[in-house]
Amino acid sequence: MAGRIEDYALVGDMQTAALVGRDGSVDWLCLPRFDSPAVFCGLLGDDANGFWRIAPAGGPAHAVRRRYRGGSLILESEWDTRDGTVRLTDFMPPRGRAPRLVRIVEGVCGRVAVRSALRMRFSYGRVVPWARKTAGRLAAVAGPDSLWLDTDVETHGSDLTTYSDFTLGPGEQAAFTLSWQASHLPPPPQRDVAAALRATDGFWADWVGRCTYDGPWRDAVVRSLITLKALTYRPTGGVVAAPTASLPEELGGVRNWDYRYTWLRDAALTLSVLLNTGYREEAEAWRSWLLRAVAGDPQNLQIMYGVAGERELPEAELLWLPGYEGSAPVRVGNAAAGQFQLDVFGEVMDALYLGERSGLPPTDDIGLLRHKLMNHLETRWREPDEGIWEIRGPRRHFVHSKVMAWVAADRIVRLLERHDRAGHAVRRWQSLRETIHREVCALGWDPQRRTFTQSYGSKELDASLLLIPQVGFLPPDDPRVAGTVEAIRRELLQGGFVARYPTRHSEIGVDGLPGGEGAFLVCSFWLADALAAIGRRDEARELFERLLALRNDVGLLAEEWDCRAGRQLGNFPQAFSHIGLVNTALALGG
Ligand SMILES: OC[C@H]1O[C@H](O[C@H]2O[C@H](CO)[C@@H](O)[C@H](O)[C@H]2O)[C@H](O)[C@@H](O)[C@@H]1O
Numbered sequence: 001m002a003g004r005i006e007d008y009a010l011v012g013d014m015q016t017a018a019l020v021g022r023d024g025s026v027d028w029l030c031l032p033r034f035d036s037p038a039v040f041c042g043l044l045g046d047d048a049n050g051f052w053r054i055a056p057a058g059g060p061a062h063a064v065r066r067r068y069r070g071g072s073l074i075l076e077s078e079w080d081t082r083d084g085t086v087r088l089t090d091f092m093p094p095r096g097r098a099p100r101l102v103r104i105v106e107g108v109c110g111r112v113a114v115r116s117a118l119r120m121r122f123s124y125g126r127v128v129p130w131a132r133k134t135a136g137r138l139a140a141v142a143g144p145d146s147l148w149l150d151t152d153v154e155t156h157g158s159d160l161t162t163y164s165d166f167t168l169g170p171g172e173q174a175a176f177t178l179s180w181q182a183s184h185l186p187p188p189p190q191r192d193v194a195a196a197l198r199a200t201d202g203f204w205a206d207w208v209g210r211c212t213y214d215g216p217w218r219d220a221v222v223r224s225l226i227t228l229k230a231l232t233y234r235p236t237g238g239v240v241a242a243p244t245a246s247l248p249e250e251l252g253g254v255r256n257w258d259y260r261y262t263w264l265r266d267a268a269l270t271l272s273v274l275l276n277t278g279y280r281e282e283a284e285a286w287r288s289w290l291l292r293a294v295a296g297d298p299q300n301l302q303i304m305y306g307v308a309g310e311r312e313l314p315e316a317e318l319l320w321l322p323g324y325e326g327s328a329p330v331r332v333g334n335a336a337a338g339q340f341q342l343d344v345f346g347e348v349m350d351a352l353y354l355g356e357r358s359g360l361p362p363t364d365d366i367g368l369l370r371h372k373l374m375n376h377l378e379t380r381w382r383e384p385d386e387g388i389w390e391i392r393g394p395r396r397h398f399v400h401s402k403v404m405a406w407v408a409a410d411r412i413v414r415l416l417e418r419h420d421r422a423g424h425a426v427r428r429w430q431s432l433r434e435t436i437h438r439e440v441c442a443l444g445w446d447p448q449r450r451t452f453t454q455s456y457g458s459k460e461l462d463a464s465l466l467l468i469p470q471v472g473f474l475p476p477d478d479p480r481v482a483g484t485v486e487a488i489r490r491e492l493l494q495g496g497f498v499a500r501y502p503t504r505h506s507e508i509g510v511d512g513l514p515g516g517e518g519a520f521l522v523c524s525f526w527l528a529d530a531l532a533a534i535g536r537r538d539e540a541r542e543l544f545e546r547l548l549a550l551r552n553d554v555g556l557l558a559e560e561w562d563c564r565a566g567r568q569l570g571n572f573p574q575a576f577s578h579i580g581l582v583n584t585a586l587a588l589g590g
Contacts (some may be wrong), residue, residue, distance in 0.1 A: 237287075
């Protein structure tokens, strides 16, 4: 059975990622890409759907200590047993030719019996591959996939599972490497694990060495940045929102979505965070990704793409999987790809503006992209949309969407002014900016309750309104900002954290879905940012510290927090939450 979401740690090679439980079990791994079918899918089902567990044979089940080795993505888990202590080191070397998961077990003290149990199931836990030993390697093949296990210990098969049983004394090691290869190609090369470990360590040390943040929360910030880097698909610069699919927003509920794609919104926010912490190369790579992905007629602009810019992300339900703790359906693909979400124009224009301000070279293609996006926005900003939260109910005039349309107009004005092009084009966008501002202040503001509302004329609130001062729509000292912050604190707090909007269990809400969900972590970081902006820094800091305490033992955050159960919820680790963490640390300064 899968562990709690916070029991997992992440290892990855910037093309895909695995989740390793406290019990030493890899319960999620998609190969060769983030959005490929999983070869270990126990996370969304049970052991029958594939896992790879390495742990002391006689228990205890859970490692007592876990950490990432220094500033890296190399995970170390240690078990204390009656007979002694063993350490398991898990990592995926930055990809050469083949994706590889390397697992090294080492005796620390005493003599400890260890068992490796490997059950490979292709196609999200459904397909049992043919396994055979060939030239000292175990090969498992089904359809387009083959997996190759290299190890220096004996293996034997039983119940369609591969086992290794061995005992380790102090300093003794057993190493395993599982490599993926397209099944029609020759076997992947065997590699030296010690060299792979050194190279992986070196890669992350160099990368972390480029971080410019040196404030009081350096460890937390660095872990979040490493996580964001791990979610970046290195060959193209696309960033996935999370490496998992269908971890539930409500335990046992239906709000289960696939996040293994690049949302323009999430990726644009990732880019801003990376630029603000010294990572210009990644920002440049993402800008090139954006150009390629959205190239073509802006009518066909999507709000999300595959990591290489793919447009077809058809949503399907995997009926053979029971779902995480029974949260069904399990969905892969994401129908939100076909939605209209006005806010993405604002997020993308803001990222392009920040990029240029941070010294990314302006290019003709970027200029053309901005121009096309703005022309398109001008024709569509008055339409209702599905909004930042990708509601599945009827479209509305979301206030946040209109605010972000204002952001797009504002950033193009600022960009043109930077280039001293104060002519007709600037006036055109200035006028659009003013029109949107006037409309939002007239139709999105509730003078009785002294708050901006979720959509025009609605009585509901929405946590995305907390971004109003951050994006510059109103100055922080405008009384409408304080009014909105207070209203959100009054109505959207859940156990001290922020829900994105009201959901009521008894009815289908604005999002068109039954059931409820946890507090949305990035919204809680936004509340801290808004409090800091309006001068309530002590409250902001107190909230930030409480949010930091929600991270798991290795510093990771899912999308949401279940206040009643005291558990993480939703896809994991989620870029949004880690973006929020870094931004708030930057906002709070030293
Ligand atoms: O809750 C309904 C929606 O949930 C997902 O969207 C959320 O995740 C996205 C990726 O992080 C984020 O960009 C969006 O703001 C969130 O609401 C899901 O992808 C949607 O299909 C679903 O309707």
